[in-house]
Amino acid sequence: MRIVRLSCGILLFCLVMGGLWGNTVPLQAQIPLPTATPDEDGIIYAEVQVDDSLWAIANRSRIRLDELLRLNNMTEESIIRVGDLLIIGYLTPPATETPMPTVTPTLSPPTPTFTPHPLPETAVCLRAYVDVNQNGIHDLEEKLRPSVAFTIFTENAVVANYVTTGVSEPHCIHLEPGTYQITRSLTQDEHLTTEGNMAIVLHQGDMLDLAFGGYIGPTATPSNTPEPMSLTAAPESTPRLIGGKAITVTAVPAPEHEGDSEANGRASPILSTALSVLVVLMVAGVIFFVVRMRHG
Missing domain, CATH: 2.60.40.10 (Immunoglobulins)
Known part of the structure; x- marks a missing residue:
């Protein structure tokens, strides 16, 4: 009976000690880490802690490791020291309200002078x-x-x-x-x-x-100069x-000379006579051909 009680006591002690051990947290985890806040330029930094690593900083800042390396121009082999400030992001500063410019009255421009319109191309x-x-x-x-x-x-x-x-x-x-x-x-x-x-x-x-x-x-009045x-x-x-x-150039025909007119006048009767003789010969030939055909 005494042995049973001893066993139960040992078991109870183990359970109590196990529960206390599971609730213990490392000292480093119990110390709250500084909150990353942007500076006046809108740059957000994360401070390197004891036993910190690039992976841990990226995980804690909720960004990817390659993004952390790009922001700080680093590689995975880069060495960090406690107290270093690493850029983990940028905060766009709120837009400041731009004051409206003061309207300054200006003098009326001088009366424009007449400028001819450019001539058309064609x-x-x-x-x-x-x-x-x-x-x-x-x-x-x-x-x-x-x-x-x-x-x-x-x-x-x-x-x-x-x-x-x-x-x-x-x-x-x-x-x-x-x-x-x-x-x-x-x-x-x-x-x-x-x-x-x-x-x-x-x-x-x-x-x-x-x-x-x-x-x-x-x-x-026309002059004697040839036109x-x-x-x-x-x-x-x-x-x-x-x-x-x-x-458009149209030439005016030159007048005929008197000599040419006389020559044409002499040539016209000769041409008419020749045509008359030719007609008579043709008619005589036709009559001769008809008479011959009848007597043939």
Whole structure:
């Protein structure tokens, strides 16, 4: 009986001692570790403790080991010492409210000066002028002519219309590359010194400046100087580019000489006589052939 009591006492003692031993915690674990907080720059550090390792610091900071190594530019073989501060993350600082800029009143800008619009890439520029000296050239002292109506058209349709002001010319009109006819209006008693109808050919990037001259008054007295071959516009012909203008050249036929007329007059009766003889011979041949067939 005494032995049983002794055994029970020993068993009870073992159970009590085992429970106390299981509840004991190492001294290091009982010491609370410092909490990692960000500094003024938002960098979060973890301080190396006694018997600490990179694995333990990464596990305690809840980040991966490779992330810890990357943040501190280290490898797994790097040596750490107690008290070292290792970066375990960054804290984005809260956005500070930016004060609204103070609106400073500014003086009104100066009145903008007139800037001409850039000319279109492909265009024809039109102007009409009073050709005082009637030389077909727009001289500097010759004024622009207002109220002249221009029409630009193709073989299919009218493309543009413009009436001159006598101030804002030359007036440039944007056109697509192609072939066009340009004609201008003519007032009573007005005589043209340039072509009033022109055919032009525009290529990409062409800028044609066309000046149309004329004057009001009696027709100028022709001089003894031989007149140059006249140039007239013909829509059905192929225009050629002459002096920056595309116009159609049509030659005026030269008059016949008197000698040529007389020679032609003498040749006409001879030709008529020859044709008459030929006709008579042909008729006689036919009659002879018919008579022979009957008597044959």
